[in-house]
Amino acid sequence: EAEVAQSPRYKITEKSQAVAFWCDPISGHATLYWYRQILGQGPELLVQFQDESVVDDSQLPKDRFSAERLKGVDSTLKIQPAELGDSAMYLCASSLEGGITEAFFGQGTRLTVV
Amino acid sequence: GEDVEQSLFLSVREGDSSVINCTYTDSSSTYLYWYKQEPGAGLQLLTYIFSNMDMKQDQRLTVLLNKKDKHLSLRIADTQTGDSAIYFCAERSGNAGKSTFGDGTTLTVKP
Numbered sequence: 729e730a731e732v733a734q735s736p737r738y739k740i741t742e743k744s745q746a747v748a749f750w751c752d753p754i755s756g757h758a759t760l761y762w763y764r765q766i767l768g769q770g771p772e773l774l775v776q777f778q779d780e781s782v783v784d785d786s787q788l789p790k791d792r793f794s795a796e797r798l799k800g801v802d803s804t805l806k807i808q809p810a811e812l813g814d815s816a817m818y819l820c821a822s823s824l825e826g827g828i829t830e831a832f833f834g835q836g837t838r839l840t841v842v
Numbered sequence: 843g844e845d846v847e848q849s850l851f852l853s854v855r856e857g858d859s860s861v862i863n864c865t866y867t868d869s870s871s872t873y874l875y876w877y878k879q880e881p882g883a884g885l886q887l888l889t890y891i892f893s894n895m896d897m898k899q900d901q902r903l904t905v906l907l908n909k910k911d912k913h914l915s916l917r918i919a920d921t922q923t924g925d926s927a928i929y930f931c932a933e934r935s936g937n938a939g940k941s942t943f944g945d946g947t948t949l950t951v952k953p
Contacts, residue, residue, distance in 0.1 A: 732884075768945065768946075769945045769946075770846070770930050770932070770943030770944050770945045770946055771885065771930075771943050772943070773940040773941065776940060784940055819884055819885070821884075821885075830887050830890075831887065831941075832887075833884030833885040833886070834884050835882070835883055835884045836883075836884050838882075
């Protein structure tokens with residue numbers, strides 16, 4: 729069964745270090761999302777791609793976060809430098825298109841900044 | 843901005859019905875969703891409803907939408923221990939709009 733792949737599953741990093749997460753969406757899915765989920769809260773959209781273009785990055789802290797999807801397939805989310813408050817689950821999702829089409833979520837990367 | 847509110851916890855006995863409630867503020871919400879999240883896992887879309895619908899039923903799941911009151915509910919019939927999870931309500935406005943999630947309702951099913 730097709731699924732959204734994310735790696736790593738868990739990451740522990742020291743504050744001020746750089747960290748990167750990778751997402752491989754379901755084949756053929758044009759829309760890719762990165763969400764941040766703080767413990768006890770719902771997911772918050774960080775960035776949305778349509779193919780290789782950013783559609784919405786209004787909630788992405790651009791001073792330290794960056795995201796790319798160069799070939800419109802897999803995507804990387806980077807944090808540099810990491811801060812203690814960045815500890816969260818980072819979820820990637822993909823859908824055929826935006827809108828109502830179902831978004832499939834990966835299992836997420838649990839980031840702990842120490 | 844948009845806001846989605848849910849009660850934090852619900853506990854039911856196995857075999858009973860569960861009703862999880864959600865309110866939202868965005869009057870232009872077009873689509874409303876219910877997601878399920880099990881421990882350590884991503885989100886699984888359970889069902890969704892268009893804003894021009896009042897009700898949608900899918901096997902044990904019934905979604906009711908009161909657009910006037912901006913109230914959404916998810917009823918799970920014959921709740922099983924495997925239904926224990928966190929349930930998220932989410933809304934989206936239009937085709938390109940982002941989804942806004944509530945903070946989730948933790949459902950505990952006791953045997």
